[in-house]
Amino acid sequence: MKKVLVAVILLVAASWVQADNRPxxxxxxxxxxxxxxxxNFSEYNKKLEAMLDKGFSRxxxxxVHRLTYTLENALEKIHEEVTQLVDTLEDLHLASEGADPETxxxxxxxxxxxxxxxxK
Known part of the structure; x- marks a missing residue:
């Protein structure tokens, strides 16, 4: 799962760099x-994947250009949530080290x- 989270974070970071350079x-x-x-991420990745089986007309x-906006929106939200998830996991980790069952x-x-x- 860590590999998936890292991959998602890297993809989001890359898209933000590119998104800042275009209208x-x-x-x-x-x-x-x-x-x-x-x-949205799942559905639009499937749409993109289906397009790979043929050549790309204009x-x-x-x-592809239009669907990338939905993918970018999805990745932005996933990045936001994963960032919070990492913080929560660290709190969980520290609570387990501190033998604090309620936390x-x-x-x-x-x-x-x-x-x-x-x-899922």
Whole structure:
């Protein structure tokens, strides 16, 4: 799971660097929640993958361009949530080191909800 989280973080960082160097002209689908972000990420990656089986016409390239905005929105939300997840996991780790069962329980519950959403 750590490899997946690191890969997601790296992808988001790379997209932000590129996004800062060009004007916005499409909005893409919103990703207001982690569930929505993961669903959009999955659906739009499948769309992109399906396009790989054929050559890219100008129209296809335009479609790829449009769907990348939805992917960027999804990755931005996933990055935000993963950053919080890392902090929560560290709190959980420290609570376990400190033999604090109540904090371990609280942090585990907080940690598991987004973690389980990511691995669905």
């Amino acid at each position: 916005d002209h499409f909005k893409g689908l919103p990703a207001d929640t982690l569930q929505e972000a993961v669903a 129209r296809d390239l335009g479609e 371990v329980r609280q942090k585990a519950v907080i940690y598991l909800e987004p973690a389980q959403t990511l691995i």
